Amino acid sequence: xxxxxxxxxxxxxxxTLEHLWLTGAAMLFATLxxxxxxxxxxxxxRWAKPVxxxxxxxxxxxxxxxxxxxxxxxWLGERxxxxxxxxxxxxxxxxxLRNTYxxxxxxxxxxxxxxxxxxxxxxxxxxxxxLPLAASFIFAGLRTATVTCIGIATIAAAVGxxxxxxxxxxxxxxxxxxxxxxxxxxAALLALAADAALGLLERRFKIPxxxxxVR
Amino acid sequence: xxxxxxFRNVSVAxxxxxxxxxxxxLALEEGTVTAILGRSGSGKTTLLRTANRxxxxxxxxxxxxxxxxQELALVDLRRKMGYVIQETGLFPHFNVxxxxxxxxxxxxxxxxxxxxxxxxxxxxVGLDAAAFSDRYPHQLSGGQRQRVGLARALAAxxxxxxxxxxxxxxxxxxxxxxxxxxxxxxxxxxxxxxLVTHDLDEALYLADRxxxxxxxxxxxxxxxxxxxxxxxxEIVAYARxxxxxxxAALANPIATxxxx
Numbered sequence: 406x407x408x409x410x411x412x413x414x415x416x417x418x419x420x421t422l423e424h425l426w427l428t429g430a431a432m433l434f435a436t437l438x439x440x441x442x443x444x445x446x447x448x449x450x451r452w453a454k455p456v457x458x459x460x461x462x463x464x465x466x467x468x469x470x471x472x473x474x475x476x477x478x479x480w481l482g483e484r485x486x487x488x489x490x491x492x493x494x495x496x497x498x499x500x501x502l503r504n505t506y507x508x509x510x511x512x513x514x515x516x517x518x519x520x521x522x523x524x525x526x527x528x529x530x531x532x533x534x535x536l537p538l539a540a541s542f543i544f545a546g547l548r549t550a551t552v553t554c555i556g557i558a559t560i561a562a563a564v565g566x567x568x569x570x571x572x573x574x575x576x577x578x579x580x581x582x583x584x585x586x587x588x589x590x591x592a593a594l595l596a597l598a599a600d601a602a603l604g605l606l607e608r609r610f611k612i613p614x615x616x617x618x619v620r
Numbered sequence: 621x622x623x624x625x626x627f628r629n630v631s632v633a634x635x636x637x638x639x640x641x642x643x644x645x646l647a648l649e650e651g652t653v654t655a656i657l658g659r660s661g662s663g664k665t666t667l668l669r670t671a672n673r674x675x676x677x678x679x680x681x682x683x684x685x686x687x688x689x690q691e692l693a694l695v696d697l698r699r700k701m702g703y704v705i706q707e708t709g710l711f712p713h714f715n716v717x718x719x720x721x722x723x724x725x726x727x728x729x730x731x732x733x734x735x736x737x738x739x740x741x742x743x744x745v746g747l748d749a750a751a752f753s754d755r756y757p758h759q760l761s762g763g764q765r766q767r768v769g770l771a772r773a774l775a776a777x778x779x780x781x782x783x784x785x786x787x788x789x790x791x792x793x794x795x796x797x798x799x800x801x802x803x804x805x806x807x808x809x810x811x812x813x814x815l816v817t818h819d820l821d822e823a824l825y826l827a828d829r830x831x832x833x834x835x836x837x838x839x840x841x842x843x844x845x846x847x848x849x850x851x852x853x854e855i856v857a858y859a860r861x862x863x864x865x866x867x868a869a870l871a872n873p874i875a876t877x878x879x880x
Contacts, residue, residue, distance in 0.1 A: 519709030522674055523772070524698035525726050533722075537713050612713045615757035615765060 413587055417572070421591050424568035427486065427561060428554045428595075431493030435550060439498045440543065443505025444531065453506060460499040468492065468557045472564045489558065489566035496557055497550035501543070508542025509535050513614070540610035548603035555596040559588065569595075622686030623647035624812035625671060625780055629680035632666055632836075640666045642836040643680070648829075650779075651810040655817055655827035657858070663836040664816040668782050671814060672701045684780065699723050702773030702781035702811070706788045708765045710757040716742070716768050717753040723776045741771035746801050763794040770802070774809070783815045787822065799825055820862045824848070832858065 439460075446453045466474075475481050475488040482488065512535060520530045536543075562570030569588040576584030613619050625648040632641040641663045648654045656664045669675040670682055673694060682689045689697055710719050718725070720741055721734035739749040745767040757765055766786060773781060786802075787795040803826055806813060817823055823830050823844075830847045832840040832854060839854050840847075848859060 515705070515707050515709045516711060518674070519703065519705065520711075522672055522698060522703045523723050523726075524695045524700075525722075526695055529726050533725075534711060538711075613756070613758040614712050615708065615710050615760075 409583055409587075413572075413584075417569075417587055417591060420567060420569050420571055420588070421595070424555070424558055424570075424592065424595065427489050427558050427566060427568050428493060428551065430490045431497055431554055431558075432547065432551055434490065434494040435497030435501055436547065438494070439501035439546075440505050443502045443543075444509065444535075446502075446506045447509045447535075450510075457499070457503055457506065460502050463495045464499045466495075468496070468560045469563060471495065472561065476564060485561070485564045485566035488564055489561035489568070492561070493554045493558055497554050500549040500553070501546040504542045504546025504549075505539065508539030508546075511542070512538050537610070538612060541607050541612070544603055544607040544610060548600060548607060551599045551603060552596045555592060555599060559592050622683065624650040624652075624685060625814065626683040626686075627667065627670070627680070628683060630667070630670055630677045630682060631679035632663075632670065632675060633678045639836050641670070641677070644833075644836070644838055645680075646831060646838065646841065648780075648812050648814060650812055652828040653806060653813040653815060653826055654829045654831060655815045655823035656831050656833055657817060657820060657823050658833035659818065662833040664818075664833055665784055666836075667833065668784050668814055668816050671780070671782055672698050672703060699727065699776050700778050700780070702776075702778040702783075704766075704769050704773045704781070704783045704786045706785040708757075708769040710765055710768055710772075712757050715754050715756055716747075716760070717749075719757070719768055720771045720775055722772060727776070737775060738771070741774055742768075744774070744805060745771045747771075761794075762790055763798060766790065766798060767801070770805075774811075779812060781811045781813045783813060785816055785818070788817070788819070795822075802826065820858060 442456065446456060471492045472488055475491060480487070481491060516534060516538070517530065520534045525533065558568050559570035559573055561568055562574050569592045572584050572588030573592075574588075576582065576586075576588065611619060627644050627646040630641055630644045631639060633639050644663075644667060646654070646667075656667060658664050666675060670677050671684075671689075673682075673689060676690075684692070684697070711722065714722065717735060717738045720738040721729075724734045724737060735753075738753065742749040742752060747764065747767050752760075752764070752768075757768070760768065770786070773783075787798050790798060799822060806826075813826075815823070815827060824847065827844055829841065829843055831838060832852075834854055840850060840852055842850060847855065850856075
């Protein structure tokens with residue numbers, strides 16, 4: 406065991422970092438796309454169904470197929486990491502989008518009404534009232550998305566994007582369970598850590614209603 | 621001199637053509653309290669909401685100190701009108717101090733100034749600033765929340781205060797306390813108030829003028845002391861509905877009175 410670790414420890418660390426980088430970049434892009442889109446949908450609710458529908462369809466594409474689809478594309482196909490990040494971003498969109506939309510739509514309409522009636526501008530209403538009140542929902546979406554992406558990112562190794570999947574694929578090919586574990590365990594730990602950290606944020610931003618109830 | 625707030629032939633029609641307000645004209649003199657009384661669905665709240673353009677009339681217009689509000693900047697208009705509603709609408713993620721100072725915050729006033737003003741206002745509505753500033757709405761009783769709501773409405777020193785059933789959700793004793801507080805406060809501030817209520821007693825206690833609305837029209841617009849003297853059938857019916865309990869208790873005294 407210790408000889409295994411001394412042999413592979415460095416590689417595990419590098420691949421873990423790579424894994425984090427792929428997921429982190431994807432989460433960043435997904436957040437930058439999905440949160441503003443979610444906000445826009447609350448302003449134009451007639452678009453909500455089709456747009457959330459598209460994000461839903463993206464999510465149903467099997468991940469291996471998604472990586473395969475992206476492979477022949479011109480700029481993307483040149484670097485495996487690009488494919489991985491785009492694919493992971495696509496998977497992360499739905500939970501963030503859906504929770505941003507639902508989180509804002511679920512705010513007590515009286516609060517929005519009062520915010521307008523006392524003369525907050527639209528931007529003030531968004532940043533001072535709506536986003537803080539929806540924050541815990543948005544973090545819940547981020548949490549789901551991150552955990553999903555950490556799992557799917559292991560498949561990115563199939564197109565050569567690196568990450569912990571590399572050890573798993575190599576272990577499977579050489580029928581070496583220790584290698585499979587060396588990839589799977591850190592990936593699982595990453596997912597658990599992300600789940601805990603974002604869960605903490607989610608709870609931190611939970612806000613009791615004026616009557617003490619929590620939505 | 622033009623009225624502080626004037627409704628001129630205001631009508632509001634919904635898409636189906638039904639009129640929520642039908643040619644309502646009403647002038648509020650500066651520094652007076654006008655109660656809008658009426659049954660549910662009589663158009664009271666709709667009328668109040670045309671004053672800060674939460675609803676735009678489909679006919680007629682609203683004037684503030686002689687100026688048509690359609691020609692004023694919307695955000696400014698609203699910031700200069702206090703707004704108090706039954707559900708208070710306090711922001712649950714803000715503490716009391718920030719709730720009270722939100723309009724000043726929206727106007728980018730510096731924080732120390734906002735805190736000072738919030739302390740002043742809490743004192744005015746009968747809350748100890750030191751004890752309450754840091755609390756959150758869910759840590760307050762219904763009456764306390766309503767006091768904070770009133771303090772918030774007064775923060776920007778509005779000339780006009782719109783109150784929509786402000787005490788409707790409170791128990792009668794708390795409501796009476798709030799009415800006393802409000803009466804004292806208004807006497808000092810000389811704010812022009814439009815108070816929507818269906819509570820005749822509240823209207824008589826707080827208002828200088830009482831306007832009775834029915835099906836979107838003004839049925840009566842009388843000084844407080846003239847209101848109960850009116851023999852208008854709608855007013856008589858309204859007053860009778862209010863005194864039923866009292867009359868019943870007086871008319872049928874229960875034979876075995878424990879005190880005798």
